[in-house]
Amino acid sequence: MTPSRPTSGGPGSDIPPRKTAFGWNSPAVRAFAWQAVILGAVVALGAWFVWNALSALAARGIATGFGFLETPAGFDISESPIPFSPSDSYLRAYAVAVLNTVKVSVLAIVFATLLGTFVGIARLSTNWLVARCALLYVELFRNTPQLLQIVFWYVVISRLPRPRQALAPIDGVFFHNRGLNVAVPAADPLHLWMFAAFVAGCAGAWLLRRHARARGRLPRSLRTSLALVIGPPLLVWLAGGAPLAWDVPRLQGFNFRGGFVVNPEFLALMLGLSLYIAAFIAEIVRSGIQSVGRGQTEAARSLGLGRGQIYRLVVLPQALRVMVPPATNQYVSLTKNSTLGVAIGYPEIINIGNTTISQTGHTVEGIAMIMVFYLALSFAISGLMNLYNRRLGTA
Amino acid sequence: MPPAIAGTAEAGEGPPPGVRGPVAWLRRNLFSNVFDTTLTLLLGAALLAVVPKLFAWAFLDSVWTAGDPAQCRDIAGACWAVIAEKHRVILFGTYRYDQQWRGVAVIALVVVLSGASMVRRLWPWPMAAAWLVAFPTVIVLMRGGVLGLVPVPTTEWGGLPLTIILFLGSVVGGLPLAVLLALGRRSKMPVIRALCVGFIEITRGVPLLTVLFMASMMMPLFLPASWTVDQVLRATLGMALFFAAYAAEIVRGGLQAIPRGQFEAAGSLGLGYWRTTLLIVLPQALRIVLPPLVSDIIRAFKNTSVVLILGLFDLLGATSAALSDPLWTNYYAEAYLVVAAIYFAFCYAMSRYGQSLERRLNARRNF
Numbered sequence: 001m002t003p004s005r006p007t008s009g010g011p012g013s014d015i016p017p018r019k020t021a022f023g024w025n026s027p028a029v030r031a032f033a034w035q036a037v038i039l040g041a042v043v044a045l046g047a048w049f050v051w052n053a054l055s056a057l058a059a060r061g062i063a064t065g066f067g068f069l070e071t072p073a074g075f076d077i078s079e080s081p082i083p084f085s086p087s088d089s090y091l092r093a094y095a096v097a098v099l100n101t102v103k104v105s106v107l108a109i110v111f112a113t114l115l116g117t118f119v120g121i122a123r124l125s126t127n128w129l130v131a132r133c134a135l136l137y138v139e140l141f142r143n144t145p146q147l148l149q150i151v152f153w154y155v156v157i158s159r160l161p162r163p164r165q166a167l168a169p170i171d172g173v174f175f176h177n178r179g180l181n182v183a184v185p186a187a188d189p190l191h192l193w194m195f196a197a198f199v200a201g202c203a204g205a206w207l208l209r210r211h212a213r214a215r216g217r218l219p220r221s222l223r224t225s226l227a228l229v230i231g232p233p234l235l236v237w238l239a240g241g242a243p244l245a246w247d248v249p250r251l252q253g254f255n256f257r258g259g260f261v262v263n264p265e266f267l268a269l270m271l272g273l274s275l276y277i278a279a280f281i282a283e284i285v286r287s288g289i290q291s292v293g294r295g296q297t298e299a300a301r302s303l304g305l306g307r308g309q310i311y312r313l314v315v316l317p318q319a320l321r322v323m324v325p326p327a328t329n330q331y332v333s334l335t336k337n338s339t340l341g342v343a344i345g346y347p348e349i350i351n352i353g354n355t356t357i358s359q360t361g362h363t364v365e366g367i368a369m370i371m372v373f374y375l376a377l378s379f380a381i382s383g384l385m386n387l388y389n390r391r392l393g394t395a
Numbered sequence: 396m397p398p399a400i401a402g403t404a405e406a407g408e409g410p411p412p413g414v415r416g417p418v419a420w421l422r423r424n425l426f427s428n429v430f431d432t433t434l435t436l437l438l439g440a441a442l443l444a445v446v447p448k449l450f451a452w453a454f455l456d457s458v459w460t461a462g463d464p465a466q467c468r469d470i471a472g473a474c475w476a477v478i479a480e481k482h483r484v485i486l487f488g489t490y491r492y493d494q495q496w497r498g499v500a501v502i503a504l505v506v507v508l509s510g511a512s513m514v515r516r517l518w519p520w521p522m523a524a525a526w527l528v529a530f531p532t533v534i535v536l537m538r539g540g541v542l543g544l545v546p547v548p549t550t551e552w553g554g555l556p557l558t559i560i561l562f563l564g565s566v567v568g569g570l571p572l573a574v575l576l577a578l579g580r581r582s583k584m585p586v587i588r589a590l591c592v593g594f595i596e597i598t599r600g601v602p603l604l605t606v607l608f609m610a611s612m613m614m615p616l617f618l619p620a621s622w623t624v625d626q627v628l629r630a631t632l633g634m635a636l637f638f639a640a641y642a643a644e645i646v647r648g649g650l651q652a653i654p655r656g657q658f659e660a661a662g663s664l665g666l667g668y669w670r671t672t673l674l675i676v677l678p679q680a681l682r683i684v685l686p687p688l689v690s691d692i693i694r695a696f697k698n699t700s701v702v703l704i705l706g707l708f709d710l711l712g713a714t715s716a717a718l719s720d721p722l723w724t725n726y727y728a729e730a731y732l733v734v735a736a737i738y739f740a741f742c743y744a745m746s747r748y749g750q751s752l753e754r755r756l757n758a759r760r761n762f
Contacts, residue, residue, distance in 0.1 A: 035586035042590060049617035056616055127431050128424035129438050143693075143742035144735045145700040148711055152735070155727045336602035343704050350604055363612050370608075371601050378600035 053364060062361045069094070075355055077347045079263050090356055097352035098373060104269050104348065105335040112274040112334065113327075116281025123286045134282065141279035147340050150272030154344040157264040163255050172259070174249055180262040181249035190240040197232035204228045265346040269338065277334045281327060288323035289315060325385060332381055336374060349373060464722045477718075477726035478733050484717040485734065488553015488708035490537075494545060497536050498556040504529060504536075505559050513748060530563045549627040553708035555737065561631055561699040561709065566692055568635035573642035574681075578672065580647055591643075598640035603701055607633040611705050630702050638695045645687045649680035682756065689749030693742050700738075710734055 057064055069091040076086050080096045081103060122134035141149070158177050161167060166176035172183030185191075205225035237243075249259035292315050300314040342351040349370055357366040425435045456472025461479035478485070487498040508529055512522050537556060540546035552560070579591035598606060610633030614624060653676050661671040681688075703712035714734045718727050 031584050035584050038590070039586050052619055053613075053616045056620055059620075125434075126424070126427065127434050129435055129442075133438065133442075139743065140739070143697075143739045143746065145697040145711065145738055147700045147703060148731065148735055148738065151711070151715065152728075152731045155731070159725070159727070339602040339604045340701065340704070342604070350602075350608075357612070363616055367605065367608055367613060370605055371597075374601045374605065375597065 057361075060361065064362075064364070066365055068360050068362055068365070073356070074359070077352070078345075079266060079347055090360075093352050093356070094349075094369060097347060097349040100346070101335070101338055101348045101373075104266060104273070104341065104346070105331075105338050108270050108273040108277070108334055108338070109331050111270070112277040112281055112330075115274065116278040117285050119278060119282035120285025120289070123282060124289060138279045138282050141276055142283075146272065146276050146337050147343060149276055150269055150340055151343060153271045154264065154268035157268050163251060166251075166256070172246070172248055174256055174259075176256070177264070178255050179264040180267055181256040181259040182262070183246050183248040184260045185243075186245040186247040188240075188243050188245070190237065190243060193240070194233040194236045197236045198229065201229045201232040263346075265341065265344050268344055269341040269346045269348075272340075273334050273337055276337075277330050280330050284323050284326045284330065285319075288319035291322045292318045324388065328381060328385055332378060335377065464726075467726065473729050474726040475729055477723045477729050481717040481720070481723060481730065484554075485710070485714045485730065486554045488557060488713035488716070489551050490553055490556070491545075491547060491551060494539075494547060497539070497544070497547075498554065501533050501536055501556040501559060504533065505563075509744065526563075527567065530567045533560060533563065549625050552627060554713045555710050557627070557707065557713075558696075558699045558710040560627070561634055561702060562696050564631035565634035565638045565695050565699075568631070569638035569642060569695070572635065572639035573646055574677065576639060576643035577646035577650055580643065581650055595640045595643050598637060599644070603634075603637050603698055604704060606637045607701065607705055609633065610636075626705070627707065630705055630707060634695065634698065634702075637698070638691070641691055641694075642688060645684050645691060646680065648687070649682075649684035650676065652683050653680055685756065686749050686753035689745060689752065693745045693749070696741055696745070697738065710737065 070089055072087050073090045073093045074086050077084050077096050079100060081099045082096060084092060084096050119134045119137055122130050125131045160175055160177045163176040163178055166174040168174050174181045205228040208225055247258050249256040296314055297310055300310045338348055339350045341348045353366045353370045357363050426432045452472045456470055457475055458467050458470055459475045459479065461476055467474035467476055483495060487495045490498055508525055511517060535541060537552055538546065576591050576595055579587045582588050607630060610629045614629055657675055658671060661675045699709055700711040702709050708716055711734060714730050718724050718730055
């Protein structure tokens with residue numbers, strides 16, 4: 001508050017000593033006082049909350065702390081990417097919930113991006129019918145609640161015919177009220193090698209792109225990189241004797257066995273999340289493409305580029321700059337909306353958290369764990385976004 | 396004007412032949428090239444296959460009268476009888492039957508006020524005041540206990556009036572808080588800034604459901620055991636806090652858009668912080684951010700449906716409850732479509748209003 005200034009000018013100076021304005025009503029003092037009062041109030045309120053919670057928990061005989069995570073959960077989870085049984089710990093149940101959340105979110109994001117891009121481009125079509133249909137889609141799905149859509153799809157699936165009368169739109173795909181069964185290539189040790197070849201191909205394509213970009217020869221490398229991504233797994237498959245066995249779902253008793261199984265809860269949540277967010281993605285794609293000036297397209301055309309090349313080399317790189325930040329926001333909000341899966345019984349993080357809380361009474365810890373997951377996710381994504389923006393800024 | 400020139404002007408007025416008229420329009424918009432024509436034909440065929448069937452399902456083969464669910468068993472069309480039978484539950488939840496006119500009054504009040512809000516001349520003060528008065532009026536109408544109205548506990552509230560109350564509560568309560576948070580985030584006082592940033596970022600970082608759980612499960616734990624806070628109030632509080640965190644970031648965008656000169660001019664007139672903020676900065680900032688704020692308000696309206704998970708019977712929750720009747724449970728599609736139409740009507744009206752606002756404001760921006 002009171003700066004330590006020399007009380008007089010140095011020897012030989014004729015500047016009179018300056019007086020600092022100090023009074024109980026000076027802005028600095030008032031600011032300090034206000035902040036102290038507010039901080040004090042917040043701390044006191046927080047302490048009061050904690051005190052109340054601790055005494056309420058003590059009265060109910062509930063120990064606080066995360067020790068309960070080691071104890072067996074005692075409930076089963078209908079859908080789990082990793083093995084889980086009721087004798088496993090709460091911590092493992094939490095891990096299952098996190099994995100389920102990630103699984104449905106990632107798939108829904110991929111689907112929403114594809115559909116949204118498609119609808120967004122259709123919105124800009126010069127074909128009146130196409131543009132109108134795209135607009136209808138966007139308005140319908142954007143202006144009704146996300147939860148209503150999720151619940152609606154869930155009820156639609158649960159009222160599909162029973163497995164015996166399953167709908168089979170194409171061979172090997174069966175829609176019924178227990179979900180969806182899809183025929184897939186039967187598991188084969190070769191698949192692991194094909195995956196390795198795919199990863200290697202991707203790495204090769206990436207290196208080639210870097211190389212081509214350094215030489216300024218990007219347009220031609222697209223076909224080569226596609227070949228690099230698809231070729232190696234195909235070669236491995238052929239070299240391994242081209243196994244063609246399919247794992248086809250078969251009706252056994254009251255349900256299908258085999259194939260790739262999708263639960264109704266997962267299917268409904270995935271559809272609900274992705275159809276809703278796709279409407280927002282479509283608008284982002286549309287405004288991103290519109291943000292690229294007409295002159296850019298015209299200049300590219302006058303250089304002799306084709307329609308596809310104009311989109312890929314001129315419009316898209318510029319539109320992406322505008323599209324990526326809002327699209328990322330939509331992806332984050334999709335992931336947060338996946339908590340609505342609790343309404344239809346999808347075992348995501350809120351669902352498992354709820355069960356844990358009602359079984360153990362560890363309300364604070366349960367909610368804290370849910371919050372920590374989402375906060376970590378949000379901060380990680382906003383950090384990545386900042387990094388991306390900085391790269392764009394220097395590029 | 397010499398006749399010769401007038402003649403050429405007249406000739407130049409009309410477009411060349413083949414530019415106007417329905418045939419030209421079709422050629423330009425549906426059949427301009429091979430690709431375009433293929434698209435039109437494919438999409439047209441798909442629509443022709445689906446739309447007549449939908450029309451028949453909805454209107455020709457459907458049942459409209461309430462009463463016996465058996466009449467819906469053998470029909471190919473929609474069973475709108477479920478709406479005729481259950482509309483009271485869907486619209487008003489478990490609110491007591493003979494008092495449901497109060498719910499009608501709430502809906503009518505909000506619809507009339509929304510209509511009046513479209514009239515530009517009533518903005519900003521008369522309309523803002525009307526909405527501020529409307530909120531307590533709605534609460535009094537629903538609660539009763541005064542003016543000879545029978546008291547109805549909040550546990551019986553439901554349907555569209557509850558959705559409206561949650562929505563109004565989150566906006567009327569959240570907006571002032573949002574402005575305070577936005578000002579706090581731009582404050583020069585580090586403690587206040589840190590508190591506001593912390594609240595905004597944490598609330599925006601977690602799902603709405605977590606905030607609602609905080610309000611519904613943690614709040615009773617954090618308050619002394621003798622204090623009971625009503626469940627509807629807790630849910631509204633959670634919604635308002637969530638809305639405030641998002642709206643605060645939008646308002647902050649508006650504050651940042653105000654040029655320095657405005658602050659300096661206000662300072663040179665001798666205005667202090669609060670008078671500068673209230674008289675100079677906020678009126679301009681809020682006007683700039685109105686369009687994005689409208690889309691956030693629409694989201695708040697859609698978000699009210701999440702209280703279904705807390706066990707409240709809002710419009711969606713009441714519908715789900717109505718469909719749990721085993722006699723009518725098969726006609727979920729009809730019920731959900733009608734509810735979706737109600738949500739759509741509100742959201743679409745608001746979004747059109749937001750778009751018209753945006754066009755008008757863009758035309759009037761002066762910096």
